[in-house]
Amino acid sequence: MLWTRSSATTRNLPDAMLRELLASFVLLGLCVLIHSAGIALILRQMYCHPPVPSDRPWKVAIFIVQVAWKLTSLHLFQIVLWAVYFRVQGCLPDFETSLYFSGASYSTLGYGDVVLPHGWRTLGPAEGLTGILMCGLSTGLFFAIAYRVLESRMQRPRAE
Numbered sequence: 001m002l003w004t005r006s007s008a009t010t011r012n013l014p015d016a017m018l019r020e021l022l023a024s025f026v027l028l029g030l031c032v033l034i035h036s037a038g039i040a041l042i043l044r045q046m047y048c049h050p051p052v053p054s055d056r057p058w059k060v061a062i063f064i065v066q067v068a069w070k071l072t073s074l075h076l077f078q079i080v081l082w083a084v085y086f087r088v089q090g091c092l093p094d095f096e097t098s099l100y101f102s103g104a105s106y107s108t109l110g111y112g113d114v115v116l117p118h119g120w121r122t123l124g125p126a127e128g129l130t131g132i133l134m135c136g137l138s139t140g141l142f143f144a145i146a147y148r149v150l151e152s153r154m155q156r157p158r159a160e
Contacts, residue, residue: 016119024126027085028133031078035134038074039141042067046145050152060149067145071138078134079106082127091120106131 083095083102092098092114101114105127116124 017122020120020122020126023085023089024123027082027123028126028130030081031130031134034078034081035074035137038070039137042070042141046148063149064142064145067141071141075106075131075134075138078130079103082106082130086116086120086123089120091116091123102127106134108132 079102080099082105083098086092086098086102087095092101097114101116101124103109104111104114105124108128108131110124110128115121
């Protein structure tokens with residue numbers, strides 16, 4: 001059947017497509033909740049124990065590394081969430097393959113050596129989009145931290 005605007009509005013989406021869209025939105029929502037909660041905890045920790053402005057760059061670097069570890073843990077947790085979904089739905093043969101596929105999709109690396117079956121194919125790009133969005137949130141946090149550290153250093157009186 002040739003696709004036209006009128007045929008797109010009159011035909012119903014197949015159940016598989018609806019299932020994929022619903023799963024994509026639910027998993028995206030869960031990832032945003034997980035990531036937002038994790039960022040809120042990191043910010044609360046920064047508020048309760050702010051990094052001390054220092055003339056020693058290694059202290060700032062250690063703090064940034066700690067934040068990177070926490071953010072990476074959040075991303076890995078989300079990758080596992082998608083992998084569990086793929087495995088539970090029987091999209092992939094085992095958990096190791098599901099985890100590998102999920103990591104490649106979330107990071108947008110996408111080797112293409114493992115693919116989802118026909119009825120689930122749009123979940124791969126949806127996970128990639130989710131990964132891009134969550135990495136954007138992480139990047140925003142890094143910039144906010146760098147701005148805060150730089151601002152606190154500039155507001156301190158200089159020793160002469």
